[in-house]
Amino acid sequence: MGVVSVDKFSPTSSKKWVKVAEDEWPSACNHARSQVEHTSMSTKPPPQDLFKWTWTIDPKASEASAALFMNVLSISAYAATARLGKPSSSPPALFYVAMPDPNRAVPLPNDSSTQDCRPDVLAFESSAFHPAPREDDPLPLQLWRLPNSPYEYIEKNLPGVLRFAPPEAHNKNTIREFESWFAEAASKRYLDLGRFCWPEVQLAIEAKLSNLNHAFVQELVYMRQQRRTQPWLRYVVGIVLTTKEMGLLRADPLGVEQTSFNKRSSRGVLEVVRICSGFARSTMFDRGQHAGFQLHDTTSLALPHLKPIDTDLFASGETNITYTHRTVRFIKLNGSHTHYPQNHTKDTTFFVHALLQDNGSLVGRCPRIFCVSREVGGGSMPRSFVGPYALKIYYADHQSECYKHDLIAVVREAQVRNVLVPSIEWRCGNVLAVRGFTADILKGYPEKQAVPGVISNREEVFALSDMKRVLAQATDFPEFTQAFVDFAEAIASLAENGLAHRDLSIGNVLLSQDVECAPAFFAEAACLVENLTRQPAVFSSRELDRRLGGVLHDLDMSGRLPHDQVNEASVPSESRFGINLFLAEASAVVPQAPQSPVPQKGFRTGTPPFMAINLLEYGPPNTAAHDLHSLLFVMCLFYWSFPTYVETPYPERVTLTARPWPSAILRWANRPGFFTTRELAGLKRIFFCHPAILRKIFEETLEGDLWLQDRRYLRLFWALYLVLWEPTKVVGEFHDRAIVEPQEVVAALRELNLYYTRNERGSLSRETNATP
Structure with a gap:
C-alpha cells in the first residue's frame, strides 16, 4: 500500500472508475503535472481530469x-x-x-x-x-x-x-x-x-x-x-x-x-x-525571514499556558517556564541601498536592544521600530557601538504623495522646526521584486487576462533617527506644555512650507529632550555582543538633545497643502482670548445631554479617533487646520489613555498598556463599520460642542488622575479648545472652526505657558476647572 492510490475514468467500464495499474502511474503523474502547469499559466478551465486520487491517511x-x-x-x-x-x-x-x-x-x-x-x-x-x-x-x-x-x-x-x-x-x-x-x-x-x-x-x-x-x-x-x-x-x-x-x-x-x-x-x-x-525542506529565508536580520537565541520567563479568557486567567498549580526562542540581535544594511545621505555608501550594522513597536500588520505599511545602537569604527577591535537610535522599517506606497515627491527630503532641506526626520534612510527594494514577480515573469504569461491589470507596489524603507521619549514619559507640566507648544509650531512650520502632517496621533508625537541611559543598559548590551560573537565590544552614548519640548515624527502620510493655503501665516499681536477666560467660572447653563445613537461593537483602524471633524465630514484635501484639530484630540485622548505619566526608564520600551477609553468616548472613537465618516463626524461634534457637558465628562472619567488633580492640564486643553472652537448663536454651544491659522494656536498655548511660568509659585488650589 502506498501513500496515495489512483483510479482512472473509463467510459467503457460499468464501474466508470477503475484502479490504475502500476505501469500506468507515469501517465497519471504526467497528467497531474499538465493540470498544474495549465492552472498556473491560464485563466481558462483545465482539460477534463481523467484521474481520481485517494489518500491513505x-x-x-x-x-x-x-x-x-x-x-x-x-x-x-x-x-x-x-x-x-x-x-x-x-x-x-x-x-x-x-x-x-x-x-x-x-x-x-x-x-x-x-x-x-x-x-x-x-x-x-x-x-x-x-x-x-x-x-x-x-x-x-x-x-x-x-x-x-x-x-x-x-x-x-x-x-x-x-x-x-x-x-x-x-x-x-x-x-x-x-x-x-x-x-x-x-x-x-x-x-x-x-x-x-x-x-x-x-x-x-x-x-x-x-x-x-x-x-x-x-x-x-x-x-x-x-x-x-x-x-x-x-x-x-x-x-x-x-x-x-x-x-x-x-x-x-x-x-x-x-x-x-x-x-x-x-x-x-x-x-x-x-x-x-x-x-x-524550506529554509528560514524561504519562509520569509529578512536576509538583513541576524537571529540569536534568548530566554523569556512566562507561564506555560494561559486558559481561555472566559475562565480563570492562570492555570492552577503551574509555575513559570524558561522559554528559549529566537530574537533579532543584529541588523545589517547594504550601503548600496542608501537613499540619504548619498555619500553614505558603507554597510551598516546595528545591535538591536529591543523591539519598541509592531502592530503585527500583515499588509500595508507594516511598520516596526527597534531600539538600536549603530556600529562605528570600521571593524576595529573592540567593536564600537553608539546609541540609542530608533530604526524604523516600513513599506512605502509608490502611489503615496510622500513617496512620489520625497516630502521627507523637502522637510529636511527646509529645516522645518520641531519635526524629527531620519538622519539616514535606506530603500531596500520593491516588494514585487522580493516576491519574484518581475517583468520577465510577466512576459512569460501566454494570456494577458492571467495577469492582474493593476499591481500596486511598495518599497521597503529603513529609517534611522534619534530615539526619543514618548509623551507618556514626560516628567511634569512644564515639559508637557512646552511639548504642545512645539507641536503647534511644527504644524505652523510645515504649513509655511506648503505641507501638512495628515496623520497626527498619540504615537506620532514625541518629547525632544534626551536623558542619559542607565549605565547598566550599555553594559548589558556589551556583554551580549561578546557572548554572541566572541568579540569585545564597547557602547557609548550619542550626542544628546537637551532642549525641552516636543517633536512630530512619522511623516510617511504627509502631503502638500492646497495651493490656496500655501502662504505665510499671519501672526496676531496677542492671543484672541485673554488669560482671564481661563480663570473664569463657567456661567453657561448646562443643556440636556444629546441623545446620540449608541453604536454596536466595532473596531478601530488606523487613527480615525484623531481625525478632524471637518475632515471626517467632507474628506480631503487635508489642511493645516485639520492637523491643529487633531492636536486637540491627541491631548484629550492622551488624558483618557493614561492616569499619569509612566516611569519606564529610558530607553526601555514603555510596556504599560493604555487603558480602555470610557464608553462615552467610544461612541465616536471606536469607529463601528456601519457608520460612515460623515456620521462619525456628527457623533464627534455632538460630544465636543457643549463645553459644560464636556467638563462634567472630564470630572467623571478622570477622577483620581493627575490631569484632574492638577488643574493646569485641563486649562491647557481649554486654551487649545477656545482657539479651535467658537461660540454659536445657541447659548452654551460651540462649533469647530474650519479655518484656523496655526499661529493662533501657537500664540494661545505660548500665552498659557508663559502665565504659568510666571506664576508657578502661586497656589493652584484657588483655580477651578473653568470652561468657556
Missing part, C-alpha cells in the same frame, strides 16, 4: 491526523528523492505537531488579547525535538512525548516507502543518507516545551473547519499572530485543510494571496505533495 480525522498526514508526505517525498539518486542538501527540517493541549494557548503571544490563539497544527524546526531523556541527564528538559510517530506509521503501514531496490551507483549515497537521517529523526519522539512558543512557530495550520472560507479567515488570525511575534518576517504563509480541499495563503505588504484545490484531483494531489514537502 485521512487528514480530517483529527488535528493529530492532519499533522501525521503532512509529516508522512514530507518523509515519503524525501525517500522518493533518494530513490531517484538526486542529492539533497536539505532533508526535512520542519516537523508538524498538533497542540499538546488544544484547550490551552501557545505561550509568549506578545499581547494579552491574543492569549487564546490556538492553531490546530504547528510546525517547529527539528532542533526542538529530542530523544527520550536518560536517567543520568543532569538537567532534563521539559519534554512532551509525541502521540503519533510518522516514522513508526511508515514502517508499519507504508513499508514500500522504505523498500529500496539493491542500491545502484546513481543512488547508493542518497539512499544511505536517507536511511541515516530516518533513523536519527525517528529517535526524536519528544518536543521540548521550552521551545513551544510563538517566536519559534514556523508555520500555523487550520485543520478542523469544514468551510473553506471560514478556515481562511481563521488562518489569517494565526498568520497575524506569527507576524506580530516574529518581526523579522517579510511575509507570512499559512495552510488550511478541510475535508475535501487544501488551501495556501501568503501575506505581504501588497496584500493576501490565496489558492485552494481539491485534494483528490490530479492537480490537487501534486500540489499537496509539493506544499508538504516544500515547507518541510
Whole structure:
C-alpha cells in the first residue's frame, strides 16, 4: 500500500472508475503535472481530469491526523528523492505537531488579547525535538512525548516507502543518507516545551473547519499572530485543510494571496505533495525571514499556558517556564541601498536592544521600530557601538504623495522646526521584486487576462533617527506644555512650507529632550555582543538633545497643502482670548445631554479617533487646520489613555498598556463599520460642542488622575479648545472652526505657558476647572 492510490475514468467500464495499474502511474503523474502547469499559466478551465486520487491517511480525522498526514508526505517525498539518486542538501527540517493541549494557548503571544490563539497544527524546526531523556541527564528538559510517530506509521503501514531496490551507483549515497537521517529523526519522539512558543512557530495550520472560507479567515488570525511575534518576517504563509480541499495563503505588504484545490484531483494531489514537502525542506529565508536580520537565541520567563479568557486567567498549580526562542540581535544594511545621505555608501550594522513597536500588520505599511545602537569604527577591535537610535522599517506606497515627491527630503532641506526626520534612510527594494514577480515573469504569461491589470507596489524603507521619549514619559507640566507648544509650531512650520502632517496621533508625537541611559543598559548590551560573537565590544552614548519640548515624527502620510493655503501665516499681536477666560467660572447653563445613537461593537483602524471633524465630514484635501484639530484630540485622548505619566526608564520600551477609553468616548472613537465618516463626524461634534457637558465628562472619567488633580492640564486643553472652537448663536454651544491659522494656536498655548511660568509659585488650589 502506498501513500496515495489512483483510479482512472473509463467510459467503457460499468464501474466508470477503475484502479490504475502500476505501469500506468507515469501517465497519471504526467497528467497531474499538465493540470498544474495549465492552472498556473491560464485563466481558462483545465482539460477534463481523467484521474481520481485517494489518500491513505485521512487528514480530517483529527488535528493529530492532519499533522501525521503532512509529516508522512514530507518523509515519503524525501525517500522518493533518494530513490531517484538526486542529492539533497536539505532533508526535512520542519516537523508538524498538533497542540499538546488544544484547550490551552501557545505561550509568549506578545499581547494579552491574543492569549487564546490556538492553531490546530504547528510546525517547529527539528532542533526542538529530542530523544527520550536518560536517567543520568543532569538537567532534563521539559519534554512532551509525541502521540503519533510518522516514522513508526511508515514502517508499519507504508513499508514500500522504505523498500529500496539493491542500491545502484546513481543512488547508493542518497539512499544511505536517507536511511541515516530516518533513523536519527525517528529517535526524536519528544518536543521540548521550552521551545513551544510563538517566536519559534514556523508555520500555523487550520485543520478542523469544514468551510473553506471560514478556515481562511481563521488562518489569517494565526498568520497575524506569527507576524506580530516574529518581526523579522517579510511575509507570512499559512495552510488550511478541510475535508475535501487544501488551501495556501501568503501575506505581504501588497496584500493576501490565496489558492485552494481539491485534494483528490490530479492537480490537487501534486500540489499537496509539493506544499508538504516544500515547507518541510524550506529554509528560514524561504519562509520569509529578512536576509538583513541576524537571529540569536534568548530566554523569556512566562507561564506555560494561559486558559481561555472566559475562565480563570492562570492555570492552577503551574509555575513559570524558561522559554528559549529566537530574537533579532543584529541588523545589517547594504550601503548600496542608501537613499540619504548619498555619500553614505558603507554597510551598516546595528545591535538591536529591543523591539519598541509592531502592530503585527500583515499588509500595508507594516511598520516596526527597534531600539538600536549603530556600529562605528570600521571593524576595529573592540567593536564600537553608539546609541540609542530608533530604526524604523516600513513599506512605502509608490502611489503615496510622500513617496512620489520625497516630502521627507523637502522637510529636511527646509529645516522645518520641531519635526524629527531620519538622519539616514535606506530603500531596500520593491516588494514585487522580493516576491519574484518581475517583468520577465510577466512576459512569460501566454494570456494577458492571467495577469492582474493593476499591481500596486511598495518599497521597503529603513529609517534611522534619534530615539526619543514618548509623551507618556514626560516628567511634569512644564515639559508637557512646552511639548504642545512645539507641536503647534511644527504644524505652523510645515504649513509655511506648503505641507501638512495628515496623520497626527498619540504615537506620532514625541518629547525632544534626551536623558542619559542607565549605565547598566550599555553594559548589558556589551556583554551580549561578546557572548554572541566572541568579540569585545564597547557602547557609548550619542550626542544628546537637551532642549525641552516636543517633536512630530512619522511623516510617511504627509502631503502638500492646497495651493490656496500655501502662504505665510499671519501672526496676531496677542492671543484672541485673554488669560482671564481661563480663570473664569463657567456661567453657561448646562443643556440636556444629546441623545446620540449608541453604536454596536466595532473596531478601530488606523487613527480615525484623531481625525478632524471637518475632515471626517467632507474628506480631503487635508489642511493645516485639520492637523491643529487633531492636536486637540491627541491631548484629550492622551488624558483618557493614561492616569499619569509612566516611569519606564529610558530607553526601555514603555510596556504599560493604555487603558480602555470610557464608553462615552467610544461612541465616536471606536469607529463601528456601519457608520460612515460623515456620521462619525456628527457623533464627534455632538460630544465636543457643549463645553459644560464636556467638563462634567472630564470630572467623571478622570477622577483620581493627575490631569484632574492638577488643574493646569485641563486649562491647557481649554486654551487649545477656545482657539479651535467658537461660540454659536445657541447659548452654551460651540462649533469647530474650519479655518484656523496655526499661529493662533501657537500664540494661545505660548500665552498659557508663559502665565504659568510666571506664576508657578502661586497656589493652584484657588483655580477651578473653568470652561468657556
